[in-house]
Amino acid sequence: xxxxxxxxxxxxxxxxxxxxxxxxxxxxxxxxxxxxxxxxxxxxxxxxxxxxxxxxxxxxxxxxxxxxxxxxxxxxxxxxxxxxxxxxxxxxxxxxxxxxxxxxxxxxxxxxxxxxxxxxxxxxxxxxxxxxxxxxxxxxxxxxxxxxxxxxxxxxxxxxxxxxxxxxxxxxxxxxxxxxxxxxxxxxxxxxxxxxxxxxxxxxxxxxxxxxxxxxxxxxxxxxxxxxxxxxxxxxxxxxxxxxxxxxxxx
Amino acid sequence: xxxxxxxxxxxxxxxxxxxxxxxxxxxxxxxxxxxxxxxxxxxxxxxxxxxxxxxxxxxxxxxxxxxxxxxxxxxxxxxxxxxxxxxxxxxxxxxxxxxxxxxxxxxxxxxxxxxxxxxxxxxxxxxxxxxxxxxxxxxxxxxxxxxxxxxxx
Numbered sequence: 001x002x003x004x005x006x007x008x009x010x011x012x013x014x015x016x017x018x019x020x021x022x023x024x025x026x027x028x029x030x031x032x033x034x035x036x037x038x039x040x041x042x043x044x045x046x047x048x049x050x051x052x053x054x055x056x057x058x059x060x061x062x063x064x065x066x067x068x069x070x071x072x073x074x075x076x077x078x079x080x081x082x083x084x085x086x087x088x089x090x091x092x093x094x095x096x097x098x099x100x101x102x103x104x105x106x107x108x109x110x111x112x113x114x115x116x117x118x119x120x121x122x123x124x125x126x127x128x129x130x131x132x133x134x135x136x137x138x139x140x141x142x143x144x145x146x147x148x149x150x151x152x153x154x155x156x157x158x159x160x161x162x163x164x165x166x167x168x169x170x171x172x173x174x175x176x177x178x179x180x181x182x183x184x185x186x187x188x189x190x191x192x193x194x195x196x197x198x199x200x201x202x203x204x205x206x207x208x209x210x211x212x213x214x215x216x217x218x219x220x221x222x223x224x225x226x227x228x229x230x231x232x233x234x235x236x237x238x239x240x241x242x243x244x245x246x247x248x249x250x251x
Numbered sequence: 252x253x254x255x256x257x258x259x260x261x262x263x264x265x266x267x268x269x270x271x272x273x274x275x276x277x278x279x280x281x282x283x284x285x286x287x288x289x290x291x292x293x294x295x296x297x298x299x300x301x302x303x304x305x306x307x308x309x310x311x312x313x314x315x316x317x318x319x320x321x322x323x324x325x326x327x328x329x330x331x332x333x334x335x336x337x338x339x340x341x342x343x344x345x346x347x348x349x350x351x352x353x354x355x356x357x358x359x360x361x362x363x364x365x366x367x368x369x370x371x372x373x374x375x376x377x378x379x380x381x382x383x384x385x386x387x388x389x390x391x392x393x394x395x396x397x398x399x400x401x402x403x404x
Contacts, residue, residue: 084262086304151278154265163280216282226259241306242326242337245349 002131005111005122006183013195016116022202023112026209033212034221040213043222051229059237070231078227090148096140097172103133104176131183137176145169168215174204252310252323253290254299260307261285267299267308300325301334329357 007019038044062070077083082098085091107130115122151157151165162170182197212218233239254276256267261284267276268285276299277288287293290311300308310323320341327334332353338346369380383391 084305085264086262087264090262090264150263150265150268150283151280154268155278163283165279165281165283222259230260240322240324240337240339242324242335242347242349244326245328245331245333245335247331 002183003124003127005115005118005127006130006186007108007111008115008118008120008122009186010198011117013191016112019112019116023109026206029210030212030217033210034218036213037218047225047229054229054233054236054238057238058233060235062232062236066235067232070235071228074224074228074231079224084223084227087148090144093140093144093148096136097144098140100133100136100138100140100176101172103129104137104179105133107133131180134176134180137172138180141169141173141176145173164214165216167211168208168217171204171208171211171215175201175208178204252295252312253293254287254295254297254308255290255311256285256287257307257309258282258284258286260305261303262305262307264304266302266304270298270302272296272298297325301327327352332357 007016010019082091082094085094107126111122111126111130114120115126145166146159147153149166149169151163152159157163178197178201182194182201185197186194188194208215208217230239234241258279263278263283263285265278265285268278270276273292273294275287275289275292276285278284279286285299285307295310297310300310306324306326308325312321312323322337322339324337324339325334326337329352332351334350334352336348336350338348340346366381366385373380377393378391383389
């Protein structure tokens with residue numbers, strides 16, 4: 001069950017071209033949503049202003065090599081290891097979701113474009129990775145949703161009272177949950193339930209990628225850029241933060 | 252000078268919500284990041300500024316003496332037991348201050364939950380819980396029953 005391509009079996013009622021067009025449309029929706037989000041928040045304008053300000057305040061000129069090493073450090077710490085999170089539970093949950101999402105998304109695209117029909121035999125590791133990705137997403141996502149959401153934990157808001165900040169996590173969890181449900185139902189051979197489960201899967205996936213303007217999906221693109229800029233400011237002496245204190249003799 | 256949060260630095264950990272004595276640090280429902288819901292009610296204790304692990308909280312000067320263009324940033328270094336402030340004035344001047352937070356190592360003070368629960372006899376004592384040991388003295392002056400007679404003390 002977990003080693004067969006679920007999308008190839010869909011061709012019983014959905015042409016592979018439709019799935020491929022859907023992916024392109026979703027990609028377009030993410031780009032459009034990110035651009036609209038940037039326009040709405042003026043984030044590009046403020047970020048450019050911040051860059052100019054920090055360049056003017058810099059006390060040291062950074063070489064290309066130094067900038068490259070800062071970029072590598074940002075990728076290794078902030079992106080790959082979710083270094084921005086101080087709370088270890090949130091960090092682990094975020095890493096589950098981050099790597100789960102990458103596996104889930106990457107293998108979906110490869111399976112739909114490279115192995116669209118049962119005739120093109122899918123290597124077993126691809127559906128296996130797809131399932132691992134979905135399960136990682138579910139572990140990290142439900143852990144975050146039920147136990148780590150800060151407005152629930154700190155502000156005492158009811159667990160099932162949803163706010164706009166929940167749009168991303170709810171649609172992400174809906175998409176991954178129904179992906180797994182649909183895959184399991186599909187193996188039973190019941191076409192009606194397969195179509196219902198698949199319908200919910202498509203509904204949540206469409207919501208996930210078409211609501212970028214209002215959801216937090218675009219943080220995947222913004223956060224690394226801001227983290228890189230912050231590291232550049234620290235290295236060039238333009239940071240507004242105080243320098244590290246000398247060692248306190250009494251400590 | 253009330254506090255505000257840099258949304259791009261905040262990771263929504265909730266430390267400031269937890270520590271704010273005025274209960275004005277809340278979580279924004281749109282972005283799930285902390286924000287000061289009512290700067291007028293800020294006690295200006297800067298507990299949130301010091302507690303923020305992301306250094307995402309800054310203080311906003313009143314416009315009459317600290318107009319736009321200034322910044323007040325703080326860096327708490329627990330391992331050094333220091334807190335550093337960097338004040339940038341609008342005209343470009345800078346002032347840096349470093350102060351010790353405490354004289355004992357960070358984390359060396361026992362929390363109330365680390366102590367044993369008081370026994371039934373402890374409730375009959377005039378001392379507070381775990382006195383006098385926690386005050387590092389052998390004995391505290393206490394009134395005896397016969398001293399409580401009118402005119403004796």
